[in-house]
Amino acid sequence: MLDTFLHNGVVQRVGQAVFTLFGVAVFVFVMLRAIPGDQITANLGTEAAALTPDQRASLEAYYGIDQPLIGQFFSWLGNVMTGNLGFSSRAQTSVADLTLQALPITFELAVLSIVLALAIGIPLGMLSASRPNSPRDAAGQAVGLAGLSIPAFLLATTLMSVLAAQFGFNPNGEPFARLFDDPLLNMQQMLLPALVLGFGVAAPIMRTTRTAVLEVTSDDFVRTARAKGVPPRRLQIRHILRNALVPIATMTGLQFGYLLGGAVVVEQIFSIPGIGRQVLLGIQQNEYALVQSTVLVIALAFVLVNLLTDLLYRLIDPRVRAA
Amino acid sequence: MTTTDQIPDVAPRRVSGRALIRAVTRNRSTLVGLGITALLATVAVLALLGALPSDPLAQDPPSRLLAPSPDHWFGTDQFGRDVFSRVAAGVANSVLIAVVAVAFATVVGTAAGLVAGFYRGFSDTAIGGVTNILFAFPPLLLALAIASVFTRTWFTVAIAIAVVYTPIFVRVTRGPVLSLREIEYVKAAVSTGQHRFMVMLKHVLPNITSIIIVQVTLSLSWAVLTEASLSFLGLGTPPPAPSLGSMIYEARTLVTVAPWTMIAPGVVVVLLVVGLNLLGDGLRDTYDPRKRGSR
Numbered sequence: 001m002l003d004t005f006l007h008n009g010v011v012q013r014v015g016q017a018v019f020t021l022f023g024v025a026v027f028v029f030v031m032l033r034a035i036p037g038d039q040i041t042a043n044l045g046t047e048a049a050a051l052t053p054d055q056r057a058s059l060e061a062y063y064g065i066d067q068p069l070i071g072q073f074f075s076w077l078g079n080v081m082t083g084n085l086g087f088s089s090r091a092q093t094s095v096a097d098l099t100l101q102a103l104p105i106t107f108e109l110a111v112l113s114i115v116l117a118l119a120i121g122i123p124l125g126m127l128s129a130s131r132p133n134s135p136r137d138a139a140g141q142a143v144g145l146a147g148l149s150i151p152a153f154l155l156a157t158t159l160m161s162v163l164a165a166q167f168g169f170n171p172n173g174e175p176f177a178r179l180f181d182d183p184l185l186n187m188q189q190m191l192l193p194a195l196v197l198g199f200g201v202a203a204p205i206m207r208t209t210r211t212a213v214l215e216v217t218s219d220d221f222v223r224t225a226r227a228k229g230v231p232p233r234r235l236q237i238r239h240i241l242r243n244a245l246v247p248i249a250t251m252t253g254l255q256f257g258y259l260l261g262g263a264v265v266v267e268q269i270f271s272i273p274g275i276g277r278q279v280l281l282g283i284q285q286n287e288y289a290l291v292q293s294t295v296l297v298i299a300l301a302f303v304l305v306n307l308l309t310d311l312l313y314r315l316i317d318p319r320v321r322a323a
Numbered sequence: 324m325t326t327t328d329q330i331p332d333v334a335p336r337r338v339s340g341r342a343l344i345r346a347v348t349r350n351r352s353t354l355v356g357l358g359i360t361a362l363l364a365t366v367a368v369l370a371l372l373g374a375l376p377s378d379p380l381a382q383d384p385p386s387r388l389l390a391p392s393p394d395h396w397f398g399t400d401q402f403g404r405d406v407f408s409r410v411a412a413g414v415a416n417s418v419l420i421a422v423v424a425v426a427f428a429t430v431v432g433t434a435a436g437l438v439a440g441f442y443r444g445f446s447d448t449a450i451g452g453v454t455n456i457l458f459a460f461p462p463l464l465l466a467l468a469i470a471s472v473f474t475r476t477w478f479t480v481a482i483a484i485a486v487v488y489t490p491i492f493v494r495v496t497r498g499p500v501l502s503l504r505e506i507e508y509v510k511a512a513v514s515t516g517q518h519r520f521m522v523m524l525k526h527v528l529p530n531i532t533s534i535i536i537v538q539v540t541l542s543l544s545w546a547v548l549t550e551a552s553l554s555f556l557g558l559g560t561p562p563p564a565p566s567l568g569s570m571i572y573e574a575r576t577l578v579t580v581a582p583w584t585m586i587a588p589g590v591v592v593v594l595l596v597v598g599l600n601l602l603g604d605g606l607r608d609t610y611d612p613r614k615r616g617s618r
Binding site: 152 | 452453455456460461462464467468469471472548551552555556557558568571572575578579585589592593596600601604
């Protein structure tokens with residue numbers, strides 16, 4: 001097993017991910033320092049100007065910002081690694097607690113969106129590929145183009161206002177219900193955001209499916225299967241789709257990673273208290289600790305999902321060897 | 324949330340002006356894309372020159388929320404401002420930011436990709452490392468985080484978007500450059516004693532123009548979407564400058580009484596992105612070796 005891992009370049013890939021995460025931490029830290037002002041002005045606002053030099057010095061010592069930058073970086077990194085992500089003064093809770101509350105919600109939304117996207121994207125891609133350059137291909141491609149071109153915020157606002165005004169359907173107007181507290185209301189609240197995100201993600205999945213299916217269809221084994229009389233439906237599913245699954249799985253993994261952090265707009269519009277909304281609130285309320293730590297957590301999730309997809313892909317497909 | 328992973332597979336090729344025109348005009352959907360893009364680019368230029376029916380910022384409370392009419396083609400908003408003029412100015416704003424952002428990303432990203440692929444070694448490792456780090460953030464989130472650091476002007480928004488899209492250019496150029504450096508005429512040029520840097524500029528760069536052209540077109544559409552999303556969230560172009568994203572944000576409460584306030588900017592932003600996507604897809608199909616001559 002270990003041998004397989006080494007052979008597939010898995011160890012290198014993991015090492016690269018660790019290096020990337022370290023770089024991400026440096027980047028996030030530098031950005032935190034680039035913001036004008038520090039924790040003192042962020043907390044006291046204009047009153048910070050009234051501090052005597054002694055008061056200021058003792059506050060600086062309290063926040064640790066009198067230390068050299070390198071020292072500050074490693075003590076911050078050490079804190080983050082031990083689960084101390086900082087404190088949100090507005091919410092009066094630790095950022096770690098806030099994140100633990102928000103992450104499962106975003107995760108649920110991402111899973112629902114991906115399921116919808118696959119349900120739309122794969123059949124559509126297969127339909128397009130079944131007769132390239134025909135009207136049905138054009139129709140499939142048009143849906144894909146719409147998915148890529150209609151901004152999520154536009155679709156979300158339109159759906160929400162029209163459904164609320166015409167049918168009085170506005171579950172997102174009520175306080176957010178967690179999945180295990182009120183599953184019915186939770187599903188109603190997740191329906192529209194998952195549809196909006198799923199439609200956007202369906203487009204790249206549809207395009208990947210179409211290209212992969214077209215590519216596999218021209219392979220020799222498909223011709224052989226057709227020649228020996230495999231029924232068309234069975235040929236499409238068992239022979240063609242199965243072999244086209246690897247690129248589709250890769251694309252799905254990538255999109256899932258985006259959804260974990262990229263759902264900012266949709267979470268904001270539908271008042272879903274997920275991780276994206278947490279970042280946005282942090283930005284709007286100048287809570288730098290909240291923003292930086294959450295961004296770091298999201299990047300971590302993103303890198304991990306990509307790494308997992310990559311590893312799965314290497315294990316599933318024996319043809320993939322470290323080039 | 325747009326997909327930075329959709330890096331098109333394009334063959335390295337030198338592009339002549341005439342071949343480019345032929346490529347665009349041969350395919351109907353590419354032509355449609357070009358038409359839409361050209362139309363909206365013209366609107367943007369006119370708006371930048373100030374040739375609009377009325378001042379996009381001028382308020383006129385008595386004539387607020389008027390339906391579309393010959394006086395106000397797209398109606399008026401809640402402050403009596405002319406929606407058509409605002410949409411046109413919003414297109415100009417979108418196009419300006421997208422062009423500046425993509426220009427920056429193209430120059431920096433292509434230069435980095437060229438150097439990484441051509442010189443290999445330490446520069447390759449360093450550039451690859453930075454690229455991986457930037458790729459570790461979901462695109463919109465990275466743009467949000469960067470935009471929140473600076474005092475907001477249209478230029479800082481453009482730079483935030485540029486940083487997000489630069490790594491894509493590094494990645495699409497580095498691969499082909501790696502294979503180009505092994506080609507005989509490049510090796511020959513180096514062995515005749517020409518400076519390696521000049522060889523890179525004269526013999527390698529011209530051969531990746533097709534890749535860059537396709538990437539520029541697709542990136543423009545993503546940049547328009549990103550700018551609109553940032554503005555919608557209130558972190559894009561600062562008010563009162565009209566932006567398509569912030570117009571849609573303001574219209575969300577008016578949509579039942581004055582639907583035109585949302586329909587006009589909504590349709591235009593979709594058109595702009597569709598146009599650029601059609602153009603980019605068409606160019607990619609033209610230069611994609613796997614699609615050429617097939618089916």
